[in-house]
Amino acid sequence: MPEKALAAPRRKPRGTALLGAVPFFGYVAIFLIVPTLVVVIGAFAGTDGAVSSANVEALTNGYLLDAFGRSIVLSAVSALVGAVLGALLAYALVTASGLVRRIATSAAGVLAQFGGVTLAFAxxxxxxxxxxxxxxxxxxLSIDLYANGVWLFELPGLILVYTYFQIPLMVIVFLPALDGVRPQWREATESLGGSTWQYWTRVAGPLLAPAFLGSTLLLFANAFSAYATAAALVSQGSPIIPLQIRGALTSEVVLGQQNVGKAMALGMVVVVAVVMGLYSLLERRTAKWLG
Known part of the structure; x- marks a missing residue:
């Protein structure tokens, strides 16, 4: 008597499979979607509650444009310096022993999150x-670090402090791309008579360029959105846009600027969205050859 065919396993309903993602969607809704909607609605709300573009138009004021410019300069310079130094350190870790690499990557993971009041105090x-x-x-040594002014509490000081946590972040995000570079590619280049310069400019360089640029954009977004370190270090004035937003929301001198602060936050959201969109495109290109 032939054996009975095994019954095909029953598929779970599609709704049941999505239940596991409910906490994630709830987290995204509470901490991302709702705050973004509050910022967008507030940016276009007038003092009487009606829809108005006055808050967005206020962003054309000179002091706010200067704050946006300083934020972009701060983010770009710290991202570029952090990307170059972090990439060199990541390359050194690729060629290091396993123990040294584990210790260094663990330290990078800690230092990349070392910011705010603690970093400013350090x-x-x-x-x-x-x-x-x-x-x-x-x-x-009779060397006066502040002979030309108190630069630590101005834009140059912020660039130095921000670079401190940009370098370890670059190590973390760029190390997988370096791991994807196979030693056989260098051996093939040398066997064909290629030099080290030709290997980096024609083989490894073009392959790593999307990952390097994507990581640099990630560092830019990280610096552009940082607030706590600058707030703890700069006690007077608002040289960058996050501190301008703080002033608009908490100032007791100039009242009724809360919605202008939300308009500034909307401007930051737009900048970060553009940067992260470019980062996503570069990440997709990097994933093709890493896969």
């Missing part, structure tokens, strides 16, 4: 006006 205690390095250089 720089103040190190190279601040009364920092131990500042005092030591002045007493032993």
């Amino acid at each position: 720089f103040l205690a190190t190279i601040g006006l009364s920092g131990f390095v500042t005092v030591w250089l002045h007493d032993h």
Whole structure:
């Protein structure tokens, strides 16, 4: 008597399969979609509650344009410096031993999240006006770090502090791309008579370029949206746009600027959305050859 054919497993209803994603969608809705809607609605709301473009038009004021410009310069310079130094460090880790790589990547993961008040205090205690390095250089080598002004609390100081956490972040995001470069490609280049320069400019360089540019854009977005470190370091003035938003929302001198602050936040959302859109395109191109 022939055996009975095994019954095909029953498929779970499609709705049941999506239940596992409900917490994720709830998280995205609460912490991303709802705040974005609040910013968009507030940016186009007038003082009387009617729809108005006055808040967005206020972004053309000179001091706000300057703040956006300084934020872009801060983000671009710290991202570029962090990308170059981080890429060199990541390449060194690719050729290092397993133990050194594990220790370095673990440290990079910690330092990439080391920001805010803690990072500002660390720089103040190190190279601040009364920092131990500042005092030591002045007493032993007669070097005055602040001979040309208190630069640590201005844009150059912010660039230095931001670069501190940009470098380890670059190591984390760029290391997988370097791992995708196969040693056989270099061996093939050398067997065909190619030099090291030709290998990097014609083989590895073009392959790593999308990953490098994408990582740089990610660093730009990371710096552009950072707030806590600058807020803790810059006690007076609002040189960058996140601090301008803080002033618009909390100022007791100029009242009724909350919706202008939301318009500034909307401008930041637009900039970050464009940058992350470009990053997504470059990531897709990188994933083709990594796969």
